[in-house]
Amino acid sequence: MRVLVLGGTVFVGHAVATEALRRGHEVVCAARGESGPVPDGATLVRVDRDAEDGLAPLAGESFDAVVDVATVSYPWVDRALRALADRVGHWTFVSTINVYADSVTPGQRADAALVEPVQRHATREETQTEAGVGLYGGIKVASENAVRAAMGDHAFVVRPGLITGPGDTHDRFGYWPARFSRGGRVLVPDVPEQPMQYIDVRDLAGWILDAAERDLSGDFDAIGPAGPLPELLRGIAEVVGVDVEFVPATPEQLVAAKVNPWAGPRSLPFWLPPSHAALAARDAGPSLAAGMPVLALADAVSGALEHERALGLDRERNAGLTREEEADILAGL
Numbered sequence: 001m002r003v004l005v006l007g008g009t010v011f012v013g014h015a016v017a018t019e020a021l022r023r024g025h026e027v028v029c030a031a032r033g034e035s036g037p038v039p040d041g042a043t044l045v046r047v048d049r050d051a052e053d054g055l056a057p058l059a060g061e062s063f064d065a066v067v068d069v070a071t072v073s074y075p076w077v078d079r080a081l082r083a084l085a086d087r088v089g090h091w092t093f094v095s096t097i098n099v100y101a102d103s104v105t106p107g108q109r110a111d112a113a114l115v116e117p118v119q120r121h122a123t124r125e126e127t128q129t130e131a132g133v134g135l136y137g138g139i140k141v142a143s144e145n146a147v148r149a150a151m152g153d154h155a156f157v158v159r160p161g162l163i164t165g166p167g168d169t170h171d172r173f174g175y176w177p178a179r180f181s182r183g184g185r186v187l188v189p190d191v192p193e194q195p196m197q198y199i200d201v202r203d204l205a206g207w208i209l210d211a212a213e214r215d216l217s218g219d220f221d222a223i224g225p226a227g228p229l230p231e232l233l234r235g236i237a238e239v240v241g242v243d244v245e246f247v248p249a250t251p252e253q254l255v256a257a258k259v260n261p262w263a264g265p266r267s268l269p270f271w272l273p274p275s276h277a278a279l280a281a282r283d284a285g286p287s288l289a290a291g292m293p294v295l296a297l298a299d300a301v302s303g304a305l306e307h308e309r310a311l312g313l314d315r316e317r318n319a320g321l322t323r324e325e326e327a328d329i330l331a332g333l
């Protein structure tokens with residue numbers, strides 16, 4: 001196949017391009033080339049999706065499959081479809097589980113109600129505020145609608161939850177293997193009932209390529225089976241294999257210590273606030289039935305830890321607690 005990745009210079013897009021090359025496909029990546037290099041063997045076509053005619057370098061090109069990772073921009077998606085849809089066989093749009101209107105009811109599937117569509121562009125900073133999560137979801141819904149309208153039975157809409165794996169830029173899953181690798185007393189959220197689920201970027205990339213090869217269409221969550229968070233943390237610690245003592249803190253204690261849930265600075269990744277209690281409690285059944293692969297936890301953990309070590313365990317993180325923050329909080333419990 002001739003595959004176009006709209007992206008390809010970082011994380012998900014890079015993993016898709018890498019997997020497509022491994023399968024012997026011809027791969028073109030269209031991006032500015034600012035986030036990183038495309039994988040060896042792929043061709044980078046420099047485009048600027050902020051410009052109305054930014055995709056002009058792709059004019060006249062045809063592709064068997066397109067994979068678009070456009071994060072928060074309806075105009076990017078709309079322009080790409082207008083420029084290319086007529087000459088493309090299959091189109092994957094990488095959306096998000098933040099499209100769902102209800103984040104508190106567990107066990108939902110991809111046919112659940114969505115937030116209202118928002119046909120605009122947003123900056124990453126705009127989406128990082130509390131109100132920004134809704135904006136992110138709304139822009140993804142509008143983008144999904146455009147892809148379905150243009151590609152019909154050849155549109156594959158995948159909605160990942162938390163993604164881990166080589167190239168991860170969010171630092172959430174990786175916080176735990178990185179922290180456990182240092183050993184000692186580890187602050188963990190005391191939320192025995194909270195489910196957690198994730199997908200490894202290599203599974204996501206593999207499934208996207210399978211879908212393109214099989215012309216699979218429809219809307220799917222891209223997230224592995226949900227399980228209790230304490231079990232996942234114990235499983236990660238076992239794979240890391242360094243002695244650790246879990247020191248559980250209740251949500252009340254964590255809030256009092258000004259620890260943020262889920263992501264960002266001074267956070268405990270995986271711990272969800274009540275407003276998003278079921279963000280990681282979705283029913284993975286339909287996606288598994290449609291062929292979504294799931295790496296063994298040991299492989300996901302070793303991939304994340306290798307990536308963490310390559311970045312440096314003591315770097316400034318995008319998510320998690322610093323050594324000093326954790327020590328202060330433990331001392332105050």
Ligand SMILES: NC(=O)c1ccc[n+]([C@@H]2O[C@H](COP(=O)([O-])OP(=O)(O)OC[C@H]3O[C@@H](n4cnc5c(N)ncnc54)[C@H](OP(=O)(O)O)[C@@H]3O)[C@@H](O)[C@H]2O)c1
Pocket residue numbers: 006007008009010011012013014030031032033034035036047048049050068069070071072094095096097159160161162163164170
């Ligand atoms: N990480 C998660 O846990 C998670 C969870 C759910 C969903 N998702 C979704 O997964 C996707 C992540 O995609 P990703 O990891 O590949 O990263 P990304 O950071 O969203 O990258 C987007 C791509 O767009 C390119 N780009 C940025 N500005 C551009 C411009 N003006 N013109 C052309 N290209 C431009 C970037 O390359 P250049 O900078 O080189 O141009 C990059 O390759 C997103 O759609 C996100 O919503 C992620």
